[in-house]
Amino acid sequence: MSAPLLFTILNVLGTFVFGLSGAMVAIRHRFDIFGILVLSVATGVAGGMTRDLLLGAAPPEALTTFWPMAVASLAGVTAFFFTSAIERFNRPVMLMDAVGLGVFAVAGCRKALQFGLDPLGAILLGMITAIGGGIVRDIMATETPRVLHEDVYxxxxxxxxxxxxxxxxxxxxxxxxxxxxxxxxxxxxLASVRLGWKLPRPPRS
Structure with a gap:
């Protein structure tokens, strides 16, 4: 498989699973269908939009091409109609979030390198791409963003x-x-959640 095809697949996959995670959070909060779609799309495209804006690639890809919002919307519709099937997985939001995290970290780093960033800058931008959608999702759902309290995120x-x-x-x-x-x-x-890995924290006073 060629690298461009692989990254096309990864971007679609990442957008879809992040969209699913946003939709499942919305369903858990009893949002209506419109709210589910809003949270699904916001979660699916926010990381990529943040990346593009930081790179100066304006307007962001999500606003100039049809597929990112379409894929994220499809994820929302899928979650709406197949909620019970998705919930059969153990901690489905965490599982989908983990997949999206890995996919967007690498895709974001690649795009930053293509724009001429040094490796360290590209790595940081890859991380920002990966966590952006989850932060927006959690804030919109009035939850503390996972990046602030789940250590290996x-x-x-x-x-x-x-x-x-x-x-x-x-x-x-x-x-x-x-x-x-x-x-x-x-x-x-996934291992950090299953094994309970924690980073050092300050002692209680």
């Missing part, structure tokens, strides 16, 4: 973006670098 996105950038610099083929980096980020996020 932004860190998993950073690790995925950094792995991709380092692998490319080491001469690893782009398809392998991207696939491995996404898998690492998703695995770190």
């Amino acid at each position: 932004a860190l998993a996105a950073f690790a995925g973006a950094a792995t991709y950038a380092v692998a490319l610099a080491a001469g690893v083929p782009e398809t392998a670098a991207a696939s491995g980096a996404v898998l690492l980020a998703v695995s770190l996020r």
Whole structure:
């Protein structure tokens, strides 16, 4: 599979699963169909829009092409009609969030590198791309953003973006670098939840 095709698939997948996570949060809060679609679209495109604006790629891709909002809307409709099936998964919002996190961390890093950013800047922008949608979703649903209280969240996105950038610099083929980096980020996020990994916190006074 060519790298452009892989990243097209990853972008569609990331938008869809983030859209699903937004829709499921909306359903949990008993939003109506319009509210579900609003939260689904906001979650699916916010990270990419933030990335594009920071890169100076204005207007953002989500506003100039049809597919990002269409895919996120499809995710909202899917969640609306198949809520029971999705909820059969263990912690579906967390699972979809982890997949979207890994996909967008690598896709965001790649686009930043294509725009000429240094690797460190591209890694940071990849992380911002990955966490942006979840932050918007949680704020709109009046929840504390997961990035502020679930420790291995932004860190998993950073690790995925950094792995991709380092692998490319080491001469690893782009398809392998991207696939491995996404898998690492998703695995770190899922493992941190399952195993209860926590970062150091200040002692209580």
